[in-house]
Amino acid sequence: xxxxxxxxxxxxxxxxxxxxxxxxxxxxxxxxxxxxxxxxxxxxxxxxxxxxxxxxxxxxxxxxxxxxxxxxxxxxxxxxxxxxxxxxxxxxxxxxxxxxxxxxxxxxxxxxxxxxxxxxx
Numbered sequence: 319x320x321x322x323x324x325x326x327x328x329x330x331x332x333x334x335x336x337x338x339x340x341x342x343x344x345x346x347x348x349x350x351x352x353x354x355x356x357x358x359x360x361x362x363x364x365x366x367x368x369x370x371x372x373x374x375x376x377x378x379x380x381x382x383x384x385x386x387x388x389x390x391x392x393x394x395x396x397x398x399x400x401x402x403x404x405x406x407x408x409x410x411x412x413x414x415x416x417x418x419x420x421x422x423x424x425x426x427x428x429x430x431x432x433x434x435x436x437x438x439x
Contacts, residue, residue: 322417328436342394349415354412354413355412380406
């Protein structure tokens with residue numbers, strides 16, 4: 319069965335940048351709406367960025383002006399560009415997306431496996 323696969327996490331110094339990617343594990347799928355969530359130790363999972371099927375974006379106050387959510391032109395891969403990273407951004411990041419098989423009508427919701435982002439002070 320198709321899965322969402324995340325990549326791009328890692329260790330970075332404060333002030334640095336990372337770009338997270340989220341893509342279907344099989345060809346022939348497109349992303350509709352998408353969101354990025356994060357969960358730090360001892361805290362609840364937090365929605366930090368989202369994009370609607372029409373391209374409207376929203377961000378939490380903690381990341382606004384620093385993070386950018388996007389999809390590639392073909393709609394095959396979603397991204398979270400993270401700039402000016404702070405130690406408080408350290409968390410496991412999860413993508414959540416509606417996927418549609420090309421040639422079919424219905425979207426189904428999937429979660430990525432999570433990727434660790436660690437920002438050193």
